[in-house]
Amino acid sequence: MAQNPMDIVIGAGAAAGDSAAAERHLEAGDRARAEGNRETAVLEYRRAVNADPTHPEALFRLAYELDRAGEEAEAMSLYERCCERAPAPVNALINLAVLYEDSNDYARAEKCLRQILDTNPNHERARLFMKDVLASRDMVIDDEHDRDIAKRNAMLDTPVADFELSVRARNCLKKMNIRTLGDLLRITEAELMAYKNFGEASLTEIKSMLTVKGLRLGQGLEEQHRRIRKEVYESLKGSGNEAAMSKPVSELRLSVRARKALQILGIQTLGDLAARTEAELMGVKNFGATSLEEVKQRLAEHNLRLRRLEF
Numbered sequence: 001m002a003q004n005p006m007d008i009v010i011g012a013g014a015a016a017g018d019s020a021a022a023e024r025h026l027e028a029g030d031r032a033r034a035e036g037n038r039e040t041a042v043l044e045y046r047r048a049v050n051a052d053p054t055h056p057e058a059l060f061r062l063a064y065e066l067d068r069a070g071e072e073a074e075a076m077s078l079y080e081r082c083c084e085r086a087p088a089p090v091n092a093l094i095n096l097a098v099l100y101e102d103s104n105d106y107a108r109a110e111k112c113l114r115q116i117l118d119t120n121p122n123h124e125r126a127r128l129f130m131k132d133v134l135a136s137r138d139m140v141i142d143d144e145h146d147r148d149i150a151k152r153n154a155m156l157d158t159p160v161a162d163f164e165l166s167v168r169a170r171n172c173l174k175k176m177n178i179r180t181l182g183d184l185l186r187i188t189e190a191e192l193m194a195y196k197n198f199g200e201a202s203l204t205e206i207k208s209m210l211t212v213k214g215l216r217l218g219q220g221l222e223e224q225h226r227r228i229r230k231e232v233y234e235s236l237k238g239s240g241n242e243a244a245m246s247k248p249v250s251e252l253r254l255s256v257r258a259r260k261a262l263q264i265l266g267i268q269t270l271g272d273l274a275a276r277t278e279a280e281l282m283g284v285k286n287f288g289a290t291s292l293e294e295v296k297q298r299l300a301e302h303n304l305r306l307r308r309l310e311f
Contacts, residue, residue: 022052029061041065049078056082060092072099083112090116090123097129106137156182163209169202184210188218244302245271252298261287262295274304281306 029044042065048058063078079096082089093112100109110133116126158181160173176195178184184206192198192206210216247270249262261284267273273295281287281295299305 018051019055022048022055022058024048025051026055026058026061033065038065038069042069053081054085056085056089056092060089063092064095067095067099072102075099076103088115090120090126094125094129097133101129101133101136104136106133109133110137156180156185160184165205165209166202168197169205172198172202173206181215185215185217185219192217244304245269245274247302249273252295254298255291255294257286258291258294261291270299270302270304273299273306275307277307 025044025048029041029048032038032040032044042062045058045062045065048055049062052058059078059082063075063082066072066078067075076096076099079092079099082092083096093116097109097112100106100112110130113126113130113133116123117130120126159179160181160183161170163181165173172192172195173179173184176187176192178187189203189207192203207217249259249267249270249272252270254262261281262273264284265276265280267276278292281292282289296306
């Protein structure tokens with residue numbers, strides 16, 4: 001709801017146009033408005049704006065009447081013109097913010113209200129409207145985030161049988177129990193190539209299909225490890241071990257066999273390593289109990305340990 005024009009805080013005076021004529025039409029418009037003749041009032045306010053296109057009060061009163069009549073697009077344009085000169089009328093900023101919010105332009109609505117609150121932090125109406133704008137903006141962001149997640153999940157649930165792959169590639173994926181696109185993103189190139197009858201041609205075919213979609217093999221695992229690593233960092237907050245998490249694994253002075261296993265898993269920092277489990281390390285070829293014990297001892301020197309699965 002637009003604020004009453006009688007409460008307007010007038011900005012700088014008009015510097016161009018026929019201000020005397022504008023004043024006369026303003027007075028005529030006010031009389032018509034007081035008599036309940038809004039059509040004549042709008043006509044006179046238009047004449048005032050035409051006489052002096054920079055007259056802030058003429059711009060505001062015409063915008064206000066159009067706003068009340070539901071002519072929001074023109075009202076918005078007039079409020080914007082009214083606010084171009086400094087200092088901008090406070091009520092024009094508030095009314096413009098309301099129109100912006102109604103059109104879901106929360107960034108501009110917030111900008112208008114901040115112009116008021118920067119000079120008058122306790123302006124009650126501006127603070128009230130700001131709460132509404134920020135709440136609406138956050139709601140839109142949450143809705144967009146939820147839609148993005150739903151869209152991504154739907155894509156990951158797409159059966160691999162729906163993609164144009166050769167019979168051999170489809171049969172291999174089926175035997176490996178890879179049913180969906182999400183399953184495919186959780187497997188690495190090395191794991192595919194290690195499967196019997198899965199050759200370079202099938203690998204190239206699958207990688208090309210994923211590239212078209214902006215995806216790649218192993219991407220799901222990388223995302224999972226990033227999430228787990230973040231959880232590990234959060235669990236160590238306040239323990240004094242946060243700094244150790246960013247140290248390179250080279251500082252552990254591991255044996256060649258252990259270092260190669262970490263390279264295969266893409267582990268570069270102690271944080272990366274602490275986010276892994278014993279089972280993940282033992283799953284690497286030639287990584288045995290001796291290497292595992294070596295890694296655990298080196299981590300312990302930095303007050304860290306491998307992640308333990310919770311059951």
